[in-house]
Every structure is written in structure tokens, then in C-alpha cells.
Amino acid sequence: MSNEDASVTSAIDTVRSDVPKHIAIIMDGNGRWAKARGLPRASGHERGVEALRRTVEGAADIGIRYLTVYSFSTENWRRPASEVNALFGLLKLFIQKDLSRLKREGVKIRVIGRREGLPKDISELVDKAEFETAENDTFFLNIAFNYGGREEIARAVKRLAADVGSGVHASSDVTEDLVASYLDTAGMPDPDLLIRTSGEYRLSNFLLWQAAYSELVFFDVLWPDFDQVWLMKAVEMFRERERRFGGVTPEDN
Numbered sequence: 001m002s003n004e005d006a007s008v009t010s011a012i013d014t015v016r017s018d019v020p021k022h023i024a025i026i027m028d029g030n031g032r033w034a035k036a037r038g039l040p041r042a043s044g045h046e047r048g049v050e051a052l053r054r055t056v057e058g059a060a061d062i063g064i065r066y067l068t069v070y071s072f073s074t075e076n077w078r079r080p081a082s083e084v085n086a087l088f089g090l091l092k093l094f095i096q097k098d099l100s101r102l103k104r105e106g107v108k109i110r111v112i113g114r115r116e117g118l119p120k121d122i123s124e125l126v127d128k129a130e131f132e133t134a135e136n137d138t139f140f141l142n143i144a145f146n147y148g149g150r151e152e153i154a155r156a157v158k159r160l161a162a163d164v165g166s167g168v169h170a171s172s173d174v175t176e177d178l179v180a181s182y183l184d185t186a187g188m189p190d191p192d193l194l195i196r197t198s199g200e201y202r203l204s205n206f207l208l209w210q211a212a213y214s215e216l217v218f219f220d221v222l223w224p225d226f227d228q229v230w231l232m233k234a235v236e237m238f239r240e241r242e243r244r245f246g247g248v249t250p251e252d253n
């Protein structure tokens, strides 16, 4: 190995040893990206899917294991039917086009959010994607679709309450861990880092429970322009943050 090769390998090792395990992304700004180019909003979403592909690849390359992306919120039903249909169509196309490759690459797909209310064909495709990748464990791609953080928590509480009612759990057993095990993200680590693009500074009902201690990074870039360089920038910012989880640093003692 040449000196140059060795230094590249060591740079990649350094990156991989200190990356967040789980990144969540609010992929915002597709509409503005399209408008700036005189294109229909759906074109912005289409380019957004390409940015998503780049991001999955970039994240896996640097050793991130979990990526959760906000693709369609429970509030997005308020958009014109044409746009809602375009977003449904893109999820469908994404699964149809990318499933076999993702499956081969060891990606486990999970679609989080409310399944009721989704068109039957979408719901069946989602089931298929989850079923076919269920045994994978190299990379975990969670697509939040028809997702709202409050709705997820309410749905979890409803199931938990039913289990308390039928004696599966005593009410005194209810802990944070038990509640978390009823969420759509059960079994996954919470996101260490949450990125939002497009210059908005809100969580917009995304992962409200899970993001309790996430580091937040906001970028002005519009989602269709997001790429590995922005991802690395976010990871660098994450590394520079000091995470105390409500405690104090040793120097403060």
C-alpha cells in the first residue's frame, strides 16, 4: 500500500469510527427547488428521490447504520390531490425500482407511520419491501410515510392501553422503554443527529419522542441539492458538539 493509499484508508477509518449511528432527515425544499426552475412541484420531489439515493449510499459508505427520512407527513394530505398522488407514485416507483438492489446490498426497509388510509397498492408494496428485506441487517432505511409524531405516540398509547386492559402489562410496568417498544421505531436506537434542509427551523411533527436528545442541524440547501458533501458537513458538526444527555462534562465536576 502506498503512503497515499494508507492515508486515505486511515481517513476513512477515522470517519467510520466516529459517525452517528442513526441520522434522521427532514427532506425539505423540493417545492422551492422546482419553483426556482419554473418546474412543477412534482419535479422537485422526483429530484428529491435522487438526493435520497445519494444520501443512502453516502451514509452507508461512512458507516452510518440507520437512516430515517420524512417522505410524507400526516399533514401533507392537505396538499392538492395531484401532489399527494405524485408523492404516492414516487414511493411506489422507488420500491419497484430500488427494492432488488437494496435487498442485495443488505438494506432492511421499514416504513413508519399510519398504514390505514394508504391506497391498497401502496400498502401491499410496502409490505412486500418490508417482508423481502426483513432478514437484512447491514443498513436500516426507515421511510416515514403518512407519518406524524403525535399520531405515532397516540397509536402506541392506544395499543399499550389495550394491553394493560387485557392484563399483558400492569400499569405500574409502564416505563419509557415500554412506551418506546410500542412505537413504529421499536428496537432501533434513537437518532443521534437530525438534519433539516431548506432553512426552516422546525421539527414539523417528526420523531417527537425519538429526537429528545438528537443533535439538530439545519442547512439552507434545498433537498434536491443535498449530497454526500452536505452529509459529511453534518457529521462533522455532530462531532464538534458535546453531548451531555442532561448530565455534566467531567471538567464541570
Ligand code: FPP
Pocket (backbone or CB within 6 Å): 027, 028, 029, 030, 031, 032, 033, 045, 046, 048, 049, 052, 070, 071, 072, 073, 076, 087, 090, 091, 092, 094, 143, 198, 223
Ligand atoms: C418537503 O418539501 C418534502 C416533502 C413533503 C416530500 C419529501 C419527499 C421526497 C424527497 C421524495 C419522496 C421519497 C420517497 C421515497 C417517496 P416541500 O414540498 O414542502 O418543499 P417546499 O417547502 O419548498 O414547498
